[in-house]
Amino acid sequence: MQQLITVTEAEQIIQSHLLPISRTEAVSLTEAGGRYLKQAIRADRPLPPFDRVMMDGIAIRHSAHQLGKRHFSIAATQAAGDTPVKLTDKVTCIEVMTGGVLPEGCDCVIPVEEITVSQNEATVRVGYSPLKGQHIHRRGSDTAEGAILVETGQCLQSPELTIAASCGVTEPTVAALPNITLISTGDELVAPEQIPGPHQIRRSHATALRCSIAAEKLGHVSEQHLADDPAQLETALKAALKTSDLLVLTGGVSRGKYDFVAPVLQQLLGKPKFHGIAQRPGKPMAFWAAPHHPPVFALPGNPVSVMACAARYLFPALRQILGGSSSHVDSLPTHGTFNCPPQFTGLIPCRLLNGTLELVPPSNSGNFLSMAGTHGIAEVPGKLTRTNLENHLTRFYPWG
Template sequence: MIPVSEAERLILETVTLLPEESVALADACGRVLREQLVADRDFPPFDRVAMDGIAIRFEDFQNGIRNFRITGLQAAGSPQQQLIGKGTCLEVMTGAILPEGANVVVRYEDVSLADGHATVELDEVKFRQNIHGQASDRPAGAVLAEPGMKISPAEIGVAATVGKAHIRVSAKPKVAVISSGDELVPVEQVPLPHQIRRSNVHALSAALRQWGVEVSCHHVVDEKEQIRNTLGALLESNHALVLSGGVSMGKLDYLPEVLEELGVEKVFHRIAQRPGKPFWFGRKKGAAVVFALPGNPASSFMCLHRYFQPWLQRCLGQKAETPVYAQLSSDFTFKPPLTYFLQVKLAFDPAGVLTAIPYKGGGSGDLANLVDADAFLELPAGETDFNKGEAYRVWKYRYG
């Protein structure tokens, strides 16, 4: 049995960067960027009018002129016009290029219009007020987004602005999720008294799809030959296998034995943690990495978020996320010498501190308790008393 830190290290040693692919801009949100997004021109590309109003010369106002003759309209998207003559102005719209010769924009709210003239009703104006200066946000050639970023709507807007109709991103990994056990029946089937519906495979695959993975779902019964045939094919056609159940010490837990028969090298089996102690991890050269998770719902769910997700992010070339910590809202005691992943509900206290409210539930088989909680709080091994106000690492599984 190995500690959590060692399990994490061994898993991350198997990371292989996924290849790149080009996708249409409309399909890029949520993918991991694999190229720089560079400003192809200044941001903004011209002195931009920031308010609807009139454009004047600062010098005219300083010389006492308050009534300006309107000589035209500078609309957004129209070619640049020019101020002609002393004491003139142009009406301007937000987003328009600033007229040549103008260096102040006075908003309509500070102007009265009558008989083709505009009277400024201010005692003072500032040079270049209400003007969004050319290149004031970013100059041409500036890097706007770096590889490794997860593309959000913000990056989509930037990519569109620089003319990227297609973007290079990390290819989606293919992952097979396999449940095992004679006691499991399909969701649509009414289980007999000794059976339960398959739930882990759906919870795990939903999380993987949320992370942008191409997922296929499978089920094997407790029969060696079927397990061998199914896993043998899936090992060669996927980047990773995520299995649920069949990895403990039971007489029908065949998965570790079959995996090793198929040439999968066992990296470790059993982590000093609760839940999720029987976790089996292995790899086959030139084939899939295998995450064989325990069958209890809270165990498999926790292990997926604590171990698989960081591994996936590295494979995608995604920048490491900043760890999140939360303070315990009450004292908690856990005596076994194991790392404990406590289910918690997250909330901000009146001071803005992220707090973790324990929702211990009924153990690793308590699927319903995951609905009440938001995250797992990682309580380190070697301690037994965890005090209110102490901060620990959080592994969130609820977003938005």
């Protein structure tokens, strides 16, 4: 490993070597949630497209009430979706419904709570003083035709999808999902469906990574497991480097006799941009970025290390290449204690409860059982090790 760098330095190096996904595809609105927009959504007409009634009640000419009139015969009813009717005189009113077009000739809406209706006549409550223009959502007051409503690079969630639908954008253009090759290594690992021998364990972190990436719509994952064999690893990496947008390896990146990932990758891509971060867990993590090759994230093999490094670096990187910029990270008040070398940064599993983080430190980086019910990691300075934290603000990175 190289000299250890800080988590901030590792983040900056990764961010500086990521290129946005250039491929795009059109998807239906029903499939667009969580995808990253690659077109600006513009208003196809002024919004609202007409003077819109904002309250159930009656529409009048305001000047009539100013002259003292309180009783109005109901000349017609204007429901939402009806073509607009016209008020022909000051002595009558139009019954209106929320969302409907303001009748022609009206400039004031009086809410139903302020009137009584009897024998087709509406009477305005004594003492109530309506204002001209009240409860009317004027045409174009929200936006003009052609205005950009959603910028490119935005992750499409329900508010953005609502806007897209309102503008008739039924198949938005989004960033194509990157092709991710996930390679796990280790002779001790067998598939989850297999019965392990007494000297083996089932591999689990590949499942966790696949689930997180799929749930957040961050990429298409192809997975393979390799034995601790440098020739086999070299063959697989050469193929993956040609077909992938990004590679993720787990295990084989430390200094052990059978840790072949770093030597083989260095043979293929040259020296890593970094190999070793002053963090716990996940110190041996490495990152490669070579011209004309996809970026490579080499994560340690222990399950807690894999998930901590993925939350801190991999998932933000995928969002960056999809959205074109780094994503915002929340800082939240944190409670609890943890153990970490003071010169390191702790990446501590935590629960998010009512806007605060509760630290759930595992006993070691192989004890993934304690992660059940957690929501991500808190990035805590090592100088706070063994301190009882009370509302200390820390950065939060979710599991995906």
